[in-house]
Amino acid sequence: MKIGVMLRDALRRLLGRPLTIGYPLKPERPATPRGYRGMIAYDWETCIGCMLCLKVCPSGAVSVADRRKVTFDVGRCIFCGQCAEICPVGAVRLTSEFEMVAVDRSAYRVGPRW
Amino acid sequence: MTRERELMRVPFGPIHPALKEPVKLTLLVDGEEVVDVSIELGYVHRGIEALAETRNIVQVLHLVERVCGICSHAHPLCFIQAIESIGGIEPPERALYIRSLVAELERMQSHLMWLGVMSYQAGLLTLFMYALRVREGILDVLEEFTGNRVIKEVNTIGGVRRDLDDRIIARMRSAVKELRRALKLLIEAVHDKTLESRLEGVGVLEHGEAVELCAVGPVARASGVDFDVRRDDPYAAYSQLRGKFSVIVRRGGDALSRTEVRILEVLESTELVEAILDELPQGEVRLGKPLLRLSREIPAGEDVSRVEAPRGELLYYVRTDGREFLNRLRIRTPTLANFPALMAMLRGSELADVPIILSSIDPCIACAERVTLVDAREGARRTVRLSELRRGGG
Incomplete structure (x- = not known):
């Protein structure tokens, strides 16, 4: 490889804008694409209790809760989005939220709140 | 005065700076020369x-x-093809094109990643940085x-889960154009x-050895084996795209040929992506029936499906029980198929070349960890016929 080509590239990278972003030190969050599969949002009032999500979940993250509702264990979730796709009433949604670190396991339980 | 030279056994792995994943090679060396090798998975x-x-x-x-x-x-493409063939399901044309499109984008990013790792092993960190920077655009x-x-x-x-819109098509076109410049x-x-x-x-892997040891993918093509599943057993939309790409073949059989084959395949993939985006048919991307009804209607049966994964020919054997479940799933990954060829390459090489040879086959160890039919010690592989699979599959 010619030294000139390499130097030109190196100089361009040195003076140009970095390819990386300042996350998380800079306040702005990196943009997530449309259709990103992040944290689960569950609308338990819309849920009709058909249990299809329970049937298709590959990792067993869905369990039955009281009164024919379900609870999602995000700690077990592999974010395939199959539950959201199969839901006939659109009660399950995968949001663009990706900051999911928690110190308490209960933060990972998404279920009905009576 | 002459001293009799002794053969030494050098363990290489499971944890080694040159390895990204754990695999154990035991190298029998005579001075610097590798005499024999055994692979432990x-x-x-x-x-x-x-x-x-x-x-x-569905799970x-x-x-x-x-x-x-x-x-x-x-992997899912290969699996779903077997399932669709058992169930007699025909996905819409547009879905097949999208499957091919994603497969080509995946091939590009895989080959670029490999180029980075390979040059890293060869001690050229600059190229590693270049390759990974270019790969980012595809990701x-x-x-x-x-x-x-x-x-x-x-x-x-019965199709794909997402449809392309004009915005994404435009982004793909510009990313491919950018990639071609960077290439x-x-x-x-x-x-x-x-x-x-x-x-x-x-x-070096001679042409005869590559054929005999059933090497697959870029490893085989670098040794002069003119075979590509996309052309020779077309799936997805590749039968319509036949004239749009050529299979890269080199005769050298060494690490340089394998590098050339892969990097030129990236170039071919850019052509293919543009051809797919040009010819993309209109229509639905999946069948109208609910997914669970489709999966319930799949009868008991079995099928073998092949796909040209970035690393070579990937093979799935699937047997369904007619009640939505599988009786047997067998996966043969390209890395597993290339292990006998890898052993042939390692024999007679120098100890210092082992990391380069190993990474030149683009090994994916975690993929290769299956129940093995390969007799790696002797470098022989049994060709398994469907009737044998049927007998031994249960």
Whole structure:
């Protein structure tokens, strides 16, 4: 490889804008694409209790809760989005939220709140 | 005075700076020369095949997506093809094109990643940085379209889960154009004299050996085996795209030829992506029927499906029980098929060349951790016929 080509590239990278972003030190969050599969949002009032999500979940993250509702264990979730796709009433949604670190396991339980 | 030279046994791995994943090679060396080698697998065995037998078809679809992070489209594609062939399901034309499109984007990013790792092993960190920078552009469009960088989750029974819109098509076109420009720099860097002399004549696999040991993918094509599943047993939309790409074949059989084959395949893939975007038919991307009804209607049966994954020919054997579950799933990954060829390459090589030879086959150890039919010690592989699979599959 010619030294000139390499130097030109190196100089361009040195003076140009970095390819990386300042996350998380800079306040702005990196943009997530449309259709990103992040944290689960569950609308338990819309849920009709058909249990299809329970049937298709590959990792067993869905369990039955009281009164024919379900609870999602995000700690077990592999974010395939199959539950959201199969839901006939659109009660399950995968949001663009990706900051999911928690110190308490209960933060990972998404279920009905009576 | 002469001292009798002794053969030494050098352990290489399971944990080694040159390895990204755990595999144990025991090298028998005479001075610097590798006389014999044995490969020991099993450090990252996950039991995916056994797990698949306890899940229904829809669940297994997401399980096989996770066999490999780099070829996470090839695995479900291969699985879904077998399922669709058992059930007699024909996905819409547009879905087939999208499957091919994602497969080509995946091939590009896999080959670029490999180029980076390879040059890193050869001691050229600059090219590693270049290759990974270029790869990022492809991952960005994949993320934009599928929602994720690696685990794409595009396939479903009877089609694909997402449709392309004009915005994404425009982004893909510009990313491919950008990539083609950047590839010039990479090709120039690969043909640098220093790197060339490091790779030339290293890990030679003769044409006869490649055929005899059933090498697959770029490894076989670099040894003069003119075979590509995309052309010779077309799946998805490749039968319509036949004239749009050529199969890259080199006769050298060494690490340099394998590098050339892969980097030129990236160039071919850019052509293919543009051809797919030009010819993309209109219409639905999946069948109108609900997914669970489709999976319930799949009868008991068995099928073998092949896909040209970035690393070579990937083979799935699927047997369904007619009640939404699988009786047996057998995965043969390209890395597993290339292990006998790898041993032939290592014999007679120098000890210092072992990391380069190993990475030149683009090994994916976690993928290869299956129940093995390969007799790696003797470098022989049994060709398994369907009738044998049927007998031994249960």
